[in-house]
Amino acid sequence: MPTDAVFTALADPTRRTVLDTIAARAGITATELAADLPVTRQAVAKHLHVLAAAELVAGERAGRETHWRATPAPLNDAIAWMARVGSAWDDRLAALERSAHGPRRAP
Amino acid sequence: MPTDAVFTALADPTRRTVLDTIAARAGITATELAADLPVTRQAVAKHLHVLAAAELVAGERAGRETHWRATPAPLNDAIAWMARVGSAWDDRLAALERSAHGPRRAP
DNA sequence: ACAAAAGGCAACCAGATGGTTGCGGAAAGG
DNA sequence: CCTTTCCGCAACCATCTGGTTGCCTTTTGT
Known part of the structure; x- marks a missing residue:
């Protein structure tokens, strides 16, 4: 069930902040997201993967950077x-x- | 923020099942809930405490047993x-x- | 009065989870 | 060409979490 992944993804407050920020600033990168958060870029990357597994966000690689948008x-x-x-x-x-x-x- | 506790409570599938069952059968007890689940009564009791912390359920003790209802x-x-x-x-x-x-x- | 049944408390355990550091690879830019 | 920057992968760590078993108290029913 995909609903499972959604609730799991929303359970973490940092992840909700990430989702919130992506929703507000489409096309943002992981590095930019991490700049506003008290965690490292890698931590943000992990959160992005969880959100992507729940299909709440999708990333598109453009050359060196990956731009994330909410779905x-x-x-x-x-x-x-x-x-x-x-x-x-x-x-x-x-x-x-x-x-x-x-x-x-x-x- | 109480929203935090809500998302945490909803993250676990067993807990969602518990909430679902309570919503359908108000006044149910922990032992009755556990009978329908593949976990022990104590596990259900823990889930009930998490749900109660999120104020999604409330229990009322009546003599020997506690009846749970959803809020x-x-x-x-x-x-x-x-x-x-x-x-x-x-x-x-x-x-x-x-x-x-x-x-x-x-x- | 006493056994059965319901619930609460505590200790304990394995695995998931959120986080870190470190490294290597690919694109940009000088 | 060489450095910077952005990303991904992997190892590692502490803590949280869902679950168990064991024990004790209280209420119910015979």
Whole structure:
């Protein structure tokens, strides 16, 4: 199940910061990311691999550097799971679920 | 931040199953939960403590046994975080965020 | 009164995880 | 050409984590 990888990826706070930053600054590199964080570039690289395994980010190598961008799709699965569980006792979340399963943007 | 605890709690698949089951069967006990899982009761008890730390479940002792129920609120924070990050590159998720921040049910 | 059943606490263990340092290779730039 | 810079790979380390077993307390039921 890919949802597994998504929740695993989101569990670490540093990884969430990385994802957050990539979402805000598409095309950023691992070195640039590490500059803003209290960890080394290699640590960031590891986090990027975990996020990539969950298909939350994708990197594209351009010559010497790799540019990372966020890919939204898997977050929907996670939101849908929470909405499904939540809907068992809170039907307001059920509305969220319907929204998450709603019309997809044309690919 | 309590969101931290939520993502941590949701990271483990067994714990998600536990939460799922509690959401479906309110008032269930740890022993009953363990019967349906390939782990011991103590392992389930540990998971329940993690879920309780994230305020996703609450237990009430009734004599010899403890009945567990799910508490929805913290899931909203997690969904809101994902929607916020997602909205940076996908405005369809921004609509979800508005929904999650919308009118709260009266407490 | 006493055995059975539920739960809590503690110790312990193997493996995953987040982090580091060190090195080697490939592209840029002078 | 040579240095710099960016990346990837590998080894290594400490800690966290999910799980177990063992024991003790409390409640229930006969």
